[in-house]
Amino acid sequence: MDIDLKRLRGDMKRLKAARVASPIGKIKTGATEIIRSNFDELERLHREDGATWTEIASGLAAQGVTQGKGQPLTGRRLTALMHNIRTRAEKLKGKAIVRDRTQILPERSQKDGRTARKTVSLSPEMNRPLGGSVPDQTISEDEIRRTELAKHAHLLGKR
Known part of the structure; x- marks a missing residue:
């Protein structure tokens, strides 16, 4: 299916203009910005001076x-x-802490200055083949059972 790119561009331009003209997200009265810029002083008035929120408002x-x-x-x-301003500030502070933790960790570098890559390998117990057989040979379930039984035969007594 082919699409008409010229029409798509026109539709996107029209939708963008409608979004920009929308009142959502625009500063309406500026009350939030005024309160945000004077947040600490308003808190101080409420806590230290004993003013109620209604009086401050x-x-x-x-x-x-x-x-x-x-x-x-x-x-x-x-x-x-x-409340909204406080919650937003705490959320941003939490994100900044997480961001800082990732920047705190030093990168390991090699002698030539490049960043070393961390490699992962299996422990020696995981690398050894079962029953002492060659790794590329397939071991049947029955062979695994017999090998494990032989390891513990001394505990089971005579048969």
Whole structure:
């Protein structure tokens, strides 16, 4: 099946324009950015000065911080924004720690400066052939049973 690349490009351009024009993900009132940039101070006001979230929200609303379609910021919305910002910061911090752990590990290098490759091999017990036979020969299940029985025959007594 052939596709019309010219039409595909046009469709993609149209869909991209619709996505860019969409309100999803765009800054609406700027309240989140204001709270994010003053997060520590708002926390301090709440914890150290004893201000309630409703009082802080009223003070922010008096300075023009709005939510939604120009409505004044409420204590409930401020609490939600603070929680979201805190959660996002913790998530990013966790990712940074994981990223740092991978960068902390030093690379082993060879004498010529190239990075050494780590090779994996079987232990000696796994490398030895069963029953002392040649490795390329196939051993039947019956032979394996007899070999194991012979190893423990002294425990079983006479037959």
